[in-house]
Amino acid sequence: MSTSTPSHPGVVGSGVVAAVDIGGTRIKAALVDRSYGVLAQTTTPTPSDIGADIGSAVAATVKALLGSVPPEQAAHLVGCGVVVPGLVDEAQGVGLYSANLGWRDLDIRAQVESYLHLPAVVGHDVRAGLLAESRLGAAQGHRQVLFMPLGTGIAGALLLDGHVVSGDGWAGELGHVVVDPSGPSCPCGQRGCLEVIASAGAIERIYRAQSHVALSAEDISVRAAAGEDLASSVWGHAVRALGQAIVMTVTLTGVDLVLVGGGLSQSGEVLLTPLRDDVAGRLTFQRPPTIQRAGLGDRAGSLGAACLIWDAL
Amino acid sequence: MSTSTPSHPGVVGSGVVAAVDIGGTRIKAALVDRSYGVLAQTTTPTPSDIGADIGSAVAATVKALLGSVPPEQAAHLVGCGVVVPGLVDEAQGVGLYSANLGWRDLDIRAQVESYLHLPAVVGHDVRAGLLAESRLGAAQGHRQVLFMPLGTGIAGALLLDGHVVSGDGWAGELGHVVVDPSGPSCPCGQRGCLEVIASAGAIERIYRAQSHVALSAEDISVRAAAGEDLASSVWGHAVRALGQAIVMTVTLTGVDLVLVGGGLSQSGEVLLTPLRDDVAGRLTFQRPPTIQRAGLGDRAGSLGAACLIWDAL
Numbered sequence: 001m002s003t004s005t006p007s008h009p010g011v012v013g014s015g016v017v018a019a020v021d022i023g024g025t026r027i028k029a030a031l032v033d034r035s036y037g038v039l040a041q042t043t044t045p046t047p048s049d050i051g052a053d054i055g056s057a058v059a060a061t062v063k064a065l066l067g068s069v070p071p072e073q074a075a076h077l078v079g080c081g082v083v084v085p086g087l088v089d090e091a092q093g094v095g096l097y098s099a100n101l102g103w104r105d106l107d108i109r110a111q112v113e114s115y116l117h118l119p120a121v122v123g124h125d126v127r128a129g130l131l132a133e134s135r136l137g138a139a140q141g142h143r144q145v146l147f148m149p150l151g152t153g154i155a156g157a158l159l160l161d162g163h164v165v166s167g168d169g170w171a172g173e174l175g176h177v178v179v180d181p182s183g184p185s186c187p188c189g190q191r192g193c194l195e196v197i198a199s200a201g202a203i204e205r206i207y208r209a210q211s212h213v214a215l216s217a218e219d220i221s222v223r224a225a226a227g228e229d230l231a232s233s234v235w236g237h238a239v240r241a242l243g244q245a246i247v248m249t250v251t252l253t254g255v256d257l258v259l260v261g262g263g264l265s266q267s268g269e270v271l272l273t274p275l276r277d278d279v280a281g282r283l284t285f286q287r288p289p290t291i292q293r294a295g296l297g298d299r300a301g302s303l304g305a306a307c308l309i310w311d312a313l
Numbered sequence: 314m315s316t317s318t319p320s321h322p323g324v325v326g327s328g329v330v331a332a333v334d335i336g337g338t339r340i341k342a343a344l345v346d347r348s349y350g351v352l353a354q355t356t357t358p359t360p361s362d363i364g365a366d367i368g369s370a371v372a373a374t375v376k377a378l379l380g381s382v383p384p385e386q387a388a389h390l391v392g393c394g395v396v397v398p399g400l401v402d403e404a405q406g407v408g409l410y411s412a413n414l415g416w417r418d419l420d421i422r423a424q425v426e427s428y429l430h431l432p433a434v435v436g437h438d439v440r441a442g443l444l445a446e447s448r449l450g451a452a453q454g455h456r457q458v459l460f461m462p463l464g465t466g467i468a469g470a471l472l473l474d475g476h477v478v479s480g481d482g483w484a485g486e487l488g489h490v491v492v493d494p495s496g497p498s499c500p501c502g503q504r505g506c507l508e509v510i511a512s513a514g515a516i517e518r519i520y521r522a523q524s525h526v527a528l529s530a531e532d533i534s535v536r537a538a539a540g541e542d543l544a545s546s547v548w549g550h551a552v553r554a555l556g557q558a559i560v561m562t563v564t565l566t567g568v569d570l571v572l573v574g575g576g577l578s579q580s581g582e583v584l585l586t587p588l589r590d591d592v593a594g595r596l597t598f599q600r601p602p603t604i605q606r607a608g609l610g611d612r613a614g615s616l617g618a619a620c621l622i623w624d625a626l
Contacts, residue, residue: 143481160484171566171567181557248565251487253485254479255480282503
């Protein structure tokens with residue numbers, strides 16, 4: 001590898017990777033060096049037709065990143081990690097299915113490689129986020145972790161015995177664990193999924209249906225903390241459903257750290273304190289987990305993409 | 314290694330291991346060669362005070378095994394695998410806790426090694442059983458498996474991404490996943506655990522409470538198959554609880570093979586057919602698992618112990 005620019009020995013000596021997290025609404029991307037230093041980052045709207053030409057969308061993002069750093073750094077791009085939601089075949093680099101992004105069997109790795117002429121890897125956004133949390137964030141030193149981003153929906157990823165579980169791409173659908181068989185219908189076809197009771201989207205929907213007032217989940221959490229009856233009731237219902245799903249996961253897998261991420265985690269202790277109390281009240285013989293906020297915020301996915309491509313190179 | 318007895322080249326060339334499965338009522342043990350051929354096996358009652366001197370109990374079992382094979386095989390014992398129920402620290406070889414066998418923090422490996430003067434390893438009976446099923450039994454070639462022995466209680470073990478999950482010894486407590494929060498009390502302190510609804514013990518207890526007739530779970534299954542109302546109702550209730558727990562596990566972990574073991578699995582299709590129907594009726598977007606009987610019967614634990622000690626040697 002060239003080391004022709006001694007003024008940036010760290011970067012140039014080992015190169016940089018592009019790390020791209022493609023979400024339903026935004027693409028978050030970063031240039032990341034071998035020590036996981038972020039040299040540049042960018043957030044852009046996700047093109048509505050991204051499935052039609054994902055290679056060109058990723059290439060445009062990478063080009064924007066490279067344009068924001070000195071040319072001697074840009075010249076040493078060595079690979080690209082891409083993470084996406086939905087069902088992902090990580091070994092083949094294929095996006096099997098994303099309801100949000102509207103694709104099936106999309107050969108993401110081949111398309112990205114054909115545009116960039118560099119090695120690429122493809123991962124799942126939440127599993128990659130957990131990998132980043134375990135290497136760089138709040139799960140460092142832990143081997144049994146549930147990562148639970150709570151946003152419009154609810155996702156999940158498991159680190160068990162130090163390994164992020166893929167389940168051939170099927171693992172971690174915590175949002176679709178049934179917590180109340182007589183609960184509301186879920187678009188997935190089941191009833192009472194965690195996601196239709198305890199996601200930010202569900203909290204907003206349930207509050208609005210009962211009050212005819214449209215508030216964000218964060219505003220509802222503030223009202224709950226202030227003692228408003230309806231807000232407290234909706235919030236408490238969500239907390240109990242989350243507690244139930246956490247205890248179930250602890251019982252089945254032995255996780256001892258639960259990292260709460262996503263928009264709902266911004267409510268901080270208004271969420272975490274009652275959630276810890278609820279979980280403590282349910283556990284009997286199981287090992288009690290530590291429940292805390294994730295550490296990397298909305299950069300977990302792109303840092304996870306960086307972990308994946310550095311591991312592959 | 315000596316190969317002085319050419320009439321038994323396979324065995325003598327690589328030695329044999331003792332594989333000991335210590336259960337609540339019986340110790341099942343075998344002498345197993347490098348190709349997992351069983352040269353001898355034995356079943357003895359578990360001494361009631363086994364926790365007081367587990368080394369001598371294992372040594373007596375091993376001596377009985379060695380006495381039943383030709384001296385040139387007995388001379389080539391190279392190690393001992395021991396599996397036990399409860400909470401096990403596999404790395405340290407310590408039985409952390411067993412309610413059934415009445416021990417805490419029992420240094421099983423050290424005690425067995427001090428009697429046998431050979432390397433020993435200690436594992437968890439159900440996780441070792443799953444390892445054996447994956448290497449020698451019904452899970453061969455599978456990477457995402459739930460192993461679910463249904464007996465007096467309900468245990469569980471997970472093979473995820475080809476790896477048996479330990480969770481620091483805490484993984485797999487499927488019997489204590491809550492399937493009905495308003496269900497009967499469980500000795501663990503929770504309500505509505507799978508084990509108090511769907512184990513063989515629970516089925517017998519519930520049937521007896523309603524009929525004042527004491528029947529085995531197998532007899533109840535025969536009556537259910539014959540259409541008896543009460544038996545059908547109790548059996549159906551158990552099947553639905555098992556279906557709920559399986560779907561929850563599939564959703565969370567992505568397993569695509571469920572192996573049913575233990576005494577209840579002897580009911581065969583009387584259990585498996587309605588269970589497959591129940592699971593199929595619950596799944597929406599998830600990958601449907603194959604549900605079938607485990608392959609190794611009550612020898613899964615001891616064969617798993619053999620896998621563990623051969624892997625360690």
